[in-house]
Amino acid sequence: MNLDSIETATGRLLLPDAFGNLSDFTLSQPGNWTRPQVPLTARKVYAAAHVTPHVFADNTPGAPAALDWDATLGFRHELWSYGLGVADAMDTAQRGMGLDWTATKELIRRSAAEATAVLKSGNPAVAGLSVRDLIACGAGTDQLDPATIESGRSGLETVLAAYREQLAVVQDSGAKVIIMASRALVRAAQGADDYLSVYSTLLQETDQPVILHWLGPMFDPALSGYWGSEDVEAATETFLSLIRDNASKVDGVKVSLLDASHEAQLRSRLPEGVRLYTGDDFNYPELIHGDGAHHSDALLGIFAAIYPAASTALQAYDVGNKTEGRRILDSTRELGRHIFEAPTYYYKAGVVFMAWLNGKQPGFQMAGGLHSGRSLTHLVRTFKLADRAGLLTDPELAASRMRALLAVGGVA
Template identity: 65%
Template structure:
């Protein structure tokens, strides 16, 4: 006989009051969620009354105190062969509708980035179409868009160190920069797996980036992506030592300062980012923004200190854009404490979505999109929806509820129930 797990009624109210964090109301919708031990066995069932969505609001005008991009994911076509190794088949209606929601909340969209599964399911042919379609949609509503230019049309295994390898990487970058610029989007120069393979010194990086930045028609964003997001980028900028790599990075920026709008740093190291932000602020000449890519520490980095703040280019903002927008509106209104508190109320959710192995964070972004009704199925191109466990996803749902990010509680409850039933968990 199978023993039924114990049922634990749980009251779920988010903290509020003097902290400035949102106070959430009950929705009247309940859901039964399992609890798992470390071995994945169900140990009990929580009857949870879901919160109503947070008091999120769209801005009446442009957000001005911070520049913020949400790095959006792509929605696969239900029923297509979006399996590992197959070309991506994208649901363009759902994918572009998601971007319009972000724009409606006053944020820019960073597209064709790692959140969109560059190098993890989204091939170069689909990427080009994504860049063109998203840029056209942005232009149609006067919204801000920046798109990633990398070298992923190259197979890193096919390039070798030396002149020929560096030339191949440079040509691949140039091709992608042209695609982004021709589409009318701002260029984000992404870190390159192929360059990490063929470069043997900081000078090799400088040589390639010198050539790529010479192609830029408008100031670009330079992207420094850490190994927690992509292990193939070890030793980027010519060193595994972060201080040495930072020195090379700053030298590159000084050389091309008029062609660099900002840098996106995704190292999940708040103190390093603050130090780099201050170094950028001390540069003579045109200002260079620091767009935080730290999906762990973004509340404190965006709030900033007496010496400045970070702007934002974040994958987590694609998951929490209503809260992010409301927080940025508070900063605009001079209510820094409230803005910080709103962002801080989502921090546990962000840390969970981006928990190690961090490169599977895309699964959590898509899962929350599905719970909120923004895509018909819980899927990712390349079959990447399998990147997280059921226990991880259930905890993600709890955390999203705790910060008011289940935007339609009744729908979320139905979809959670369907997910649990499909995966063999019954009350």
């Protein structure tokens, strides 16, 4: 029986609190979100998209990822329809947490081909843009087992070879390259100079400017001490020296440290023409809004969950209504903070949960079984906050799916 087709009291259901007490909950109406009729220009943005496994895939940890390509690529088309770029094959797509390199290569090729098709479709929201505007893809070293990497020159050469293999795949696809942080490089590097050597070599070999991604240990504990130091200020100086020495090869930097003050200081010190794409899923409203002198662009996992609101906010910025744009972004903040709460690396479950509630995939599943990374109580709270933000686009469908999840979870 299709639970979604059962006639129920529209938009009403009983939801448990953290102690198991049930109370009546009536859903709100969706927000008044709009798709743009011209490209977004006030901010350069990418939404980091997730992947959907096939419903019959073996989603046990360590199993090769078997993706539902219709649902996975369909979600990217949904993001493009709202004028957002797509950041693919990133940590939101479970790089290093369920998406293996074989599946990643196919994802990059397919997504870039779909982006090319969108440019030819006549969609006014992407008129005049390039493939690189629509799609940016991560190149890392996750085909390596970090545990096998030696410290020193031999390990660094292995890391370079792995990066080169992945860079070639992204560049051949036509997508913009995002050089991702590497767990293997953490194992091989003996100090800041080794990071500078590896990254400088890669930047000189790229054919177009790239995005550098600094992912903090709250997203991936294996990246602690990146850029050669546990001290953020020392690491920042190394990062900046790399960018200044290679500014013509750096389109921008994505910083995911969840520290708004640090990000604001860093963006003011970047060379002219180098963007700062915020990766701060806690403080994105004020960082995107800016301080009058500078603003952040965006490459955000939370945008994959709030994309109708994010697009509508950016459209407001485009017409000079910054107050309305900021108001909309602020209205999603509590949802973002909840989805990305510690342990932050399980945030992908919230992004996938939102896509399932809104009918963008057939089941609440993730590669590697990681949909189990959040509790039922956490998901109930996500549901309530998504409703408050107007981001449950079909309240009756969302209520029906929430009832099904509660029943499976043992809530009578």
